[in-house]
Amino acid sequence: MISVTLLYFDCVFRKRTKFFSLVNDQQFEWDNNAHRKCLHSLLMTACDLSAITKPWAVQKKVAHLVASEFFQQGDIEKTHFISQPMMDREKKEEIPKMQVGFIDGICLPLYQAFTKLCPPLSPLLEGVESNRHNWQMLAEKKQESQSEDTAPAQKSCD
Helix, strand or coil: CCHHHHHHHHHHHHHHHHHHHHHHHCCCCCCCCHHHHHHHHHHHHHCCHHHHHHHHHHEEEEHHHHHHHHHHHHHHHCCCCCCCCHHHHHHHHHHHHHHHHHHHHHHHHHCCCCHHHHHHHHHHHHHHHHHHHHHHHHHHHHHHHHHHHHHHCCCCCC
């Protein structure tokens, strides 16, 4: 299972790098079968990630459902392997920070490329950007509250 997943991601990342180059260099050709296959593959990825483009209430709920599923998988993997941070239930408080990283590393580049290739897709990119902002705000709040919890108590000058 893990090797199949790693092969899938290796394939997707190679295709994504090629696709981003084609789009950014304005070399994508709609009539080129290899270009269309690459686009097709990344459209499937975009479909898998589409919750990131939804209104905030939907996006937040889906992200927590996915995290819950990951945590269950992480619980199983801890008995056999070392679990990935995103699958570690003990890192539950870091979901907002992890979401920002996921959006920055995976989602934004993908939806930016699609929007560059096909501007009418811009509402999807706007949804990603809006949700990134919301996750960033939650991550900052979480960090502030953790800083307050760990700050030494100040002595009164009474």
